[in-house]
Amino acid sequence: MFEKILIANRGEIACRVIRTAQRMGIKTVAVYSDADAASLHVEMADEAVHIGPAASAESYLVIEKIIAACKETGAQAVHPGFGFLSENASFVKALDEADIVFIGPPTNAIGAMGDKIESKHLAKQSNVSTVPGHMDLIEDAEEAVKISSDIGYPVMIKASAGGGGKGMRVAYNDEEAREGYRSAQNEARSSFGDDRIFIEKFIEEPRHIEIQVIGDKHGNIIHLGERECSIQRRHQKVIEEAPSPFLDEATRAAMGAEAVALGHAVNYHSAGTVEFIVDKDKNFYFLEMNTRIQVEHPVTELITGIDIVEWMIRVAAGEKLGLKQDEVKLEGWAVESRVYAEDPLRNFLPSIGRLVRYEAPESDEEYNGRPVIRVDTGVEEGSEISMFYDPMIAKLCTYGPDRLSAIESMRTALDSYYIRGINHNMGFLSAVMSQDRFVEGRLTTNYIAEEFPDGFLGLEATDEQTKILVSVAAVLQTNLSEQTALAAHLNGISGVDIPVELTVFVDRKAHPVLIDLQDDGYLVSGDGFETLVRGDWLAHEPVFFGEVNGKETVIQIDRRGPALKLTLSGLTVEALVMESRLAAYNELMPEKLPPDMSKFLLSPMPGLLVSVAVEEGQSVKAGEELAVIEAMKMENILRAEKDLVVSKISASAGESLVVDQVIIEFE
Structure with missing residues (x-):
């Protein structure tokens, strides 16, 4: 077994890996950027190494700096977490050359499954059902429009190297395909350094259900059941649960067998997730395979009692799996809510700042020897949510004997979670937990769009x-x-x-x-x-x-x-x-009204002004693009709320904006 490992990541996943490593008696090394010098994962680790400026392209994504940190500290292995270098085959190759163990799958599996285009071809060759689409590279927006029209709208436009909802757009017509191709390509280039795009049929009324697999270096692969991940916003998962309220035993077994077969096809070892789109008739189609640990892995750990991070480490050290497929038992129900630093009342725009007050829910209660409330986080009171990274604050999980008990515990946990200093999405999460449709398990990936067609406008008191x-x-x-x-x-x-x-x-x-x-x-x-x-x-x-x-x-x-x-x-x-x-x-006191700011386009968040789409004197119609702001690796398109005439442009492309800074003034 390893004596010391380095975690090439930050935030809650770095803290998560550190906790398991410490329980196993393994020393840990954290790496950190300028923005993370005072972060919780740095505080928790046995050692910490500074690796550069706040921008991830100059720190967490620099392979040479990670390897240098390993050599400096004597770390024998690297756990990549998720995101950053977790699915980078060049990183794995560089570690191999430096005689450092990668706590993850082999290079060939990352190459085959990490590339969505290649993985679709491989799935077809392995007789895995796939969604109809165009898997070859697309040259430009006009070709994207033609392909989309041939496939038939709606279509999903995706970055080949994408993940975490970045570089993904749904298009229902030619104009949306053209704009979606451009935005997806820009996000992909910014987030992954790879702007290749592919297009596939978008299945309406779908469920997003994934199978957790884990394999060893001795040819053994098993699955740990499924996770329902259908509650999504902008293709980013928001609420997950395990098991799925939709699957029956026969469908679960079939999906599990297919996921395991795909793992065998690429000689997979370590933890991985095979994602499927499932239609209303329980037909399922291969979507992609994530060759890393998933954000939502805690719900699987709660219903199985298996520490997935521990087995990633043990597999990397050469151990055989300690379980056979028929020994995996799914017990109880678990729900996960992703707590984000964002403002639901402003179209979920990211919120940046310091946590001036932070108290996470706690519970001594257990079921099956597992906690009823689990909080995976990388922050504490005083931590700062930076514009440079993902806006996740924590993953709040609840566990119980059945789905209703897990949901009820989640409602109480959300009410107990006290965060001040930044905006967060817990009001929205509470709203979903209270909806009859959610409680009944009638879920699709369109859930949020259907239930909140005008966005989240807050709640009315009963x-x-x-x-x-x-x-x-x-x-x-x-x-x-x-x-x-x-x-x-x-x-x-x-x-x-x-x-x-x-x-x-x-x-x-x-x-x-x-x-x-x-x-x-x-x-x-x-x-x-x-x-x-x-x-x-x-x-x-x-x-x-x-x-x-x-x-x-x-x-x-x-x-x-x-x-x-x-x-x-x-x-x-x-x-x-x-x-x-x-x-x-x-009752005689006058009500103080806020000032009228309807004649200004204000920056809803700190970020980079990517472009301004209008000129002074131009007339714009409601819904037309005004500007694009990039924050936390996501492009946000600001549109006109009504017909207007541009009076003055107050900010230029390439400028860094603060919250409520004037971008455009209207007549």
Whole structure:
């Protein structure tokens, strides 16, 4: 077994590999760029080596620097994580020449499966069902349009070296094919240094289901069941689960057998994932094989009890697999939510900044000896989300005996996850977890587009949620008054005369309530409802853990002057609690309106202004492209929201932008 390994990655996957290596008694080496000098993976590792500037092309993607770090520290092997050099055959070859072990598959498998075009040819030769398409190289946008038209719309335009949703576009007509080819090629060139593009038929109403395989260097390959990855946005997975709520045993066995056969065809060893598109009739088609560990591997680990990272290390060291196929048992259900630094209310644009407050959910509860809540992250309070890398904050996983219990645990975990300093997508994740369609398992890769056709616009409070939030707000404000009075030694220990009449303004609507003590809690009586609230809460705590009418309830709290900002199941409201005799005065206060910025195109994020598509004096129609901004390796096209005339161009292509910087001014 290795004595020391280097992790050629950053963030949560680097931390994930370090944890397993430490448990195995293996020393670890982290590498880091200028932007990651204070990162958690650097703190966790036994040693750390600086490898260059923040840009990954000058640090994490430089093969010579990784090898030099191995030689400097005496690392015998390299785990690549995912992304960066994880599927780079030249990297594996360079490691071999330096007598350093690659903790991953052989070079030939990476070459055959990592290239989507070649892998499609190989799959066909191996009698694996594939999606109809054009697998040869495409010269330009006009050829892409012709091929797309011949295949028949809709089509998927993909980067050959792509992954993680980058370099992918769906086109429904010639114009979208032309634009999609250009954008996919630009993203592919920027992210992978390889701008080759191919096109295939886009199957409507599909599910994205993948099979986890693992093999050793002795010819043994098994699969560890499937993962449902259909909840996607811009082809980037958002929520995954294992097993799939759609597959039956026969389909699972057939897909597993096909995935294993494909692995044998390339003499595969280490962990890998064979991805399939599955239609409504359970017909499945080979999509691609990822020759690395996947972001969503924790859900497979939870339902199998197998540490995939551990077996990657053991296989690389020459050990045989410790399991046969019939010994793999799928027990319980696991769900994973990807927590991203992005703003769902602004079309999920990346959010960059420092985590000024960070508290991840915790639980001592277990099922089958495995945690009910698992958080894989590479950040801590004070960490910075950089514009140079992927915006993932964490992978939040829950596990239980069945799908409904895993979903319910996920709802509670999302409510408990407190992050401030940047925007995040947990409100959106909570919204999905609460939808009947999701709970029933009626999923497709079009789920988000179908359920949120106008984007995520936030949530409207139900009557029940309003009653809960009004009641808890009244109790929290009462607790605050008591704690303030106690600290000032005023009015004795209680500080507040109970019972008391209060008025709770939720988003400026008044809710009169009476609050009294009852059964070790507070009884809140309002218009047509009574709510019993129990729970201890101190003024400095950002989360209320308690019971409302006997049901476990978790609510996040932010104090905004005299008001309380409360978040429940992704819904955020502002509550102002006042003594009823003062409430009438509050209703007379004017509402402060935000300034009108409709005449400006503002940068929604920090990033690089790639291009400006209009000129001063030009008339533009709603939906037309105005500018393209690149951030976190993704191109974001900004479009006109209505018909406008350009008055002034305030920024130039190639310029680095800050949030809300003016790009274009309109008449």
